[in-house]
Amino acid sequence: MSITVMRQVRFCAGHRLLNHEGKCANLHGHNYIVEFHVTGNDVDELGRVVDFAVINKLFKGWIDENWDHGFILWDQDDNAINALEQVTPNRIYQLPYNPTAENMARYLMREIGPRLIETIKGYDLKLSKVVVWETEKSSATVTCDVSRESADARLQFTNATRSFN
Numbered sequence: 724m725s726i727t728v729m730r731q732v733r734f735c736a737g738h739r740l741l742n743h744e745g746k747c748a749n750l751h752g753h754n755y756i757v758e759f760h761v762t763g764n765d766v767d768e769l770g771r772v773v774d775f776a777v778i779n780k781l782f783k784g785w786i787d788e789n790w791d792h793g794f795i796l797w798d799q800d801d802n803a804i805n806a807l808e809q810v811t812p813n814r815i816y817q818l819p820y821n822p823t824a825e826n827m828a829r830y831l832m833r834e835i836g837p838r839l840i841e842t843i844k845g846y847d848l849k850l851s852k853v854v855v856w857e858t859e860k861s862s863a864t865v866t867c868d869v870s871r872e873s874a875d876a877r878l879q880f881t882n883a884t885r886s887f888n
């Protein structure tokens with residue numbers, strides 16, 4: 724049996740999609756919501772897979788330090804990076820691919836999640852799903868098969884409607 728808990732982290736950031744066919748090639752921003760789904764095989768003596776506050780501290784901490792109120796850009800986007808570096812102060816986070824919702828979810832799942840999760844001592848936990856909501860209408864979901872040892876994430880893209888509270 725496995726049990727999954729989820730914590731949302733909200734932040735705002737700017738980006739653009741290099742070579743996008745339409746308006747998303749322009750610098751623009753979003754109020755993002757990221758869902759971090761954490762799966763365990765048991766609960767502790769209080770009945771928790773892990774305390775929600777622990778997930779929040781780890782993942783909101785990383786987002787606040789790296790993505791919140793910054794620009795998230797493809798590291799090949801020299802034009803935007805050079806322009807934004809002229810602004811003082813600036814916060815630019817370079818990804819190895821375009822900052823789509825899909826790629827941001829993939830980056831959190833593959834590059835950031837595993838090393839944050841392993842700092843939670845005394846629990847056997849996996850980051851099983853990351854959902855990046857770019858708008859209230861559009862999201863991307865990355866799931867990881869927690870029953871397999873492989874850290875390879877299986878990408879699943881979804882479009883759904885939901886309300887931001």
Ligand SMILES: Nc1nc2c(c(=O)[nH]1)N=C([C@H](O)[C@H](O)COP(=O)(O)OP(=O)(O)OP(=O)(O)O)CN2
Pocket residue numbers: 740747751822823824825857858861
């Ligand atoms: N599969 C993806 N498609 C798009 C992404 C993405 O991350 N994954 N991102 C964008 C842009 O960042 C854009 O800001 C959002 O585009 P779009 O939904 O077209 O714009 P709006 O939310 O403003 O929708 P309106 O209907 O125009 O109000 C594009 N595509």
